Amino acid sequence: MSDVSIIGAGLSAFGRQPGVSGREMAVSAIRSALADAQLQWGDVQVAFGGSDGAGLADTLVADLGLTGIPFTNVKNGCATGGSALVSAVNAIRSGQAQIALAVGFDKHPRGAFDPRAEDWGLDAGYGDAGLMVTTQFFAIKIARYMRRHGITDQTLARVAAKAYRNGVLNPNAWRREAISEHDILTADMVNDPLTRYMFCSPGEGGAAIIVASEDVARSTGLRPVQLLSVATKTRRFGSFEVFSPAVQGTGEPTSVSSDAAAEAFQTAGVRPDEIGVAQLQDTESGAEIMHLAECGFCEHGEQEELIASGATEIGGRIPVNTDGGCIANGEPIGASGLRQVHEIVTQLRGEAGDRQVAGAPKLGFTHVYGAPGISACTVLGV
């Protein structure tokens, strides 16, 4: 397979932006990525993108310029950005294009998501009974995990506190105030054992990534980051997901995150212990803890010591969510997966400012997970 590199990465502002539409955030992210790659919109030969609830990506050409390129809409929940990126990479590998764009954006109203049971193939009774609440799933999963693997509430609080601390160092983050572990632990309980400060909030933002062929990436003046692998997966039999009326099969549930991460590492020819900086889906702090093991960065149960030792801090052995993750940046569903890639690109280029991982990391990893059991992972290198 031919090599593909990221030559441009851009973000809009994240967090509440009254009067700014999700589409405007997408355009802002694309313009930022184009400037980063020293390109004009007319240079982009194919595009893929989407949002969960802020409109169709292919309508963005009205603001960017009607250049006639193929522009495919992607709607894949939290993996929207990852799926768009896979499509862009494949367009380069197939020879369809030399320069391709992936974009994701969203603008969610305040408060929890309120999905309709019928849209998820469930009886309306699940809505009536108060079970169409995404946070219940995360709480049930981490509560069971904590019992089985000896993870404590203190570790949940440590992960959230790290996210807010990293957010302070990230000028583009939504949440930029540190919150103490004590305040996190004593905040209102949402779903036991998760308090309100352990969760990310539905948010606003756009993210864009421009990928290119080897020939283009060698152009002078660029700072390409190699996309060593990108893998997307849907769940296998026996998995435990948001809005499952039942978990089928026997034994421990399968993990789509494990499947996607394993394929990404294998394709890249890289081991998890070689990764210098990682982005793991942190819908809530329990998710980051479980994804550390599911993606291969430690054994189940080792997180208790690993996190207490500071290993996942910016100065640690395997810094995780250096930009504050979903907890500090919010969760605009379409954008989060590409925000993660943007952060790793920024870190590998050594341009992360106050939150830069020391020692010039050479390999990075990104992981998104979402309903109804999808995951996308990348391994990036310089």
Next chain:
Amino acid sequence: MTDVQPPVLEGSRCGVCDNVAFPRSRGCQRCGAEAMQVIDLGRRGTVWGFTVQRFAPKSPPYVPPADGFVPFAVGYVELPEGVKVEAVLDCDDVADLEDEAVVELVATTPVPRFTTTRVFQEV
């Protein structure tokens, strides 16, 4: 005296690989077969995982009880057939749900509802 039938959940068993699904399924998630046999699931199981809904979910769609929202436990109950069914879990104290507590089916609509056997026996 009227005969009150105990509630029962209807699932399906795959005619090819024996995998049990809830709710009854049109195709097997494990092997993809279409031959499904409708079965009654066991009424007693153990708590596989749970949490507590501390705040009233958004209405609509949530329909709170007539006398107002009270926090409730929600989780998964592992049935003898191996399938883990999502359910509202009635209990006096959420601590009663720990340690794979045994629970019994008390209602099937709007969603499955189980109760700790201790509470059940007191009724």
